[in-house]
Amino acid sequence: MPWQTTISEAGTRIAGHVRRTPVTSMGVGGREVALKLEQMQHTGSFKTRGAFNTLLQLDVPEAGIVAASGGNHGAAVAHAAATLGHKARIYVPEIAGPAKIGLIRAQGADLQVVPGAYGEAAARAAEWQAATGAAQIHPYDGETTVAGQGTLMAEWEDQGLDADTVLIAVGGGGLIAGALGWLGGRRKVIAVEPETSCALHAALQGGAPRDVEVSGIAANALGAKRIGGICFGLAREFEVESVLVPDAAILEAQALLWRELRQLVEPAGATALAALIRGAYVPVADERVAALVCGGNIAPDPLA
Structure with a gap:
C-alpha cells in the first residue's frame, strides 16, 4: 500500500533523530495489556517523528x-x-x-x-x-506529518506487538492516521477521545469533519477543534470504532501508570488506557489488547 511505503521510507529517514521507545505490559482489570511508552520520545511525545520527517524533506x-x-x-x-x-x-x-x-x-x-x-x-x-x-508544519493534517507518526506503529510491530486491537488517543488525528496507514486494516484500531474534546467522534457521527467545542484536562494536547481530513478519510475507510472517556477515567489511568510502572504521563498520554478502565471499550474474552501511551509532558512539571 502507498502509505506503508511512505511510512517505511520515513522510518529510514528519521532513524538517527528519534528514539526507539520501549514496550512493556501491565495488568488492567484482570487482563494483560501491551503498552508502548512513547512518552519517552524526545520532547516527551510522538510528535518528534512527524516533525523530523517533514523538516528533513523541506x-x-x-x-x-x-x-x-x-x-x-x-x-x-x-x-x-x-x-x-x-x-x-x-x-x-x-x-x-x-x-x-x-x-x-x-x-x-x-x-x-x-x-x-x-x-x-x-x-x-x-x-x-x-x-x-x-x-x-501542520501538527496533524499533513502527509509528511502523518507518515512520520506512522513510524511509531511500524516500530511497535517490529518490536513484536502481539495484539488484535490497539487503542490510540485522538486529538487532531495525526497519530491514529499514521497507525491506520501502516496497519491497513490488519489489526482493529479503537479511537479514544475525552468526552469534552472529541473531533473525530463528532465527524464520524455527523458524516463529515466539523468544528467542536473543546475543554477538559487533556485539551492542551487533544483539543483540536476539527479532525484532520487525512484521519477522517482513513477512519472511515477502515471503519474505526470511536469511544469517549470522562476526565475522571483519564485521571485513573494516569494514577494506574504511576502506581504500577512508575511512569508519569500527561492526561493525553493516559487517555487510550482510560477506555479500558471505565469500560468505554470492553474486549471479548480472548482478545489481545494494546494501548499507546503517547505523551509525558505532565503539568505542572513535578521536578521543576
Whole structure:
C-alpha cells in the first residue's frame, strides 16, 4: 500500500533523530495489556517523528519554520529545527500550560504565547506565514506529518506487538492516521477521545469533519477543534470504532501508570488506557489488547 511505503521510507529517514521507545505490559482489570511508552520520545511525545520527517524533506526558506501547537507539536518542531540548524517561531495558546511552554522555550525557539485556545494560535501562525514566507508544519493534517507518526506503529510491530486491537488517543488525528496507514486494516484500531474534546467522534457521527467545542484536562494536547481530513478519510475507510472517556477515567489511568510502572504521563498520554478502565471499550474474552501511551509532558512539571 502507498502509505506503508511512505511510512517505511520515513522510518529510514528519521532513524538517527528519534528514539526507539520501549514496550512493556501491565495488568488492567484482570487482563494483560501491551503498552508502548512513547512518552519517552524526545520532547516527551510522538510528535518528534512527524516533525523530523517533514523538516528533513523541506526546503526551508530564509524566514525559517512556523508552527502552531497546543504544546507537544511546538516542542517537537522546535527541537527538530534546532537539531537541523533552522530558526523556528512557535505559537501556543495560554492553555498549553507552563510545563509545555517551558519545554518549547528550552529548545531555543522564538516562542509566542497567545490568549485563548489552539485556534487562536493557529490563526496567528497563519498570519506570520503569510507575512514572512516561513514554512508552516501542520501538527496533524499533513502527509509528511502523518507518515512520520506512522513510524511509531511500524516500530511497535517490529518490536513484536502481539495484539488484535490497539487503542490510540485522538486529538487532531495525526497519530491514529499514521497507525491506520501502516496497519491497513490488519489489526482493529479503537479511537479514544475525552468526552469534552472529541473531533473525530463528532465527524464520524455527523458524516463529515466539523468544528467542536473543546475543554477538559487533556485539551492542551487533544483539543483540536476539527479532525484532520487525512484521519477522517482513513477512519472511515477502515471503519474505526470511536469511544469517549470522562476526565475522571483519564485521571485513573494516569494514577494506574504511576502506581504500577512508575511512569508519569500527561492526561493525553493516559487517555487510550482510560477506555479500558471505565469500560468505554470492553474486549471479548480472548482478545489481545494494546494501548499507546503517547505523551509525558505532565503539568505542572513535578521536578521543576
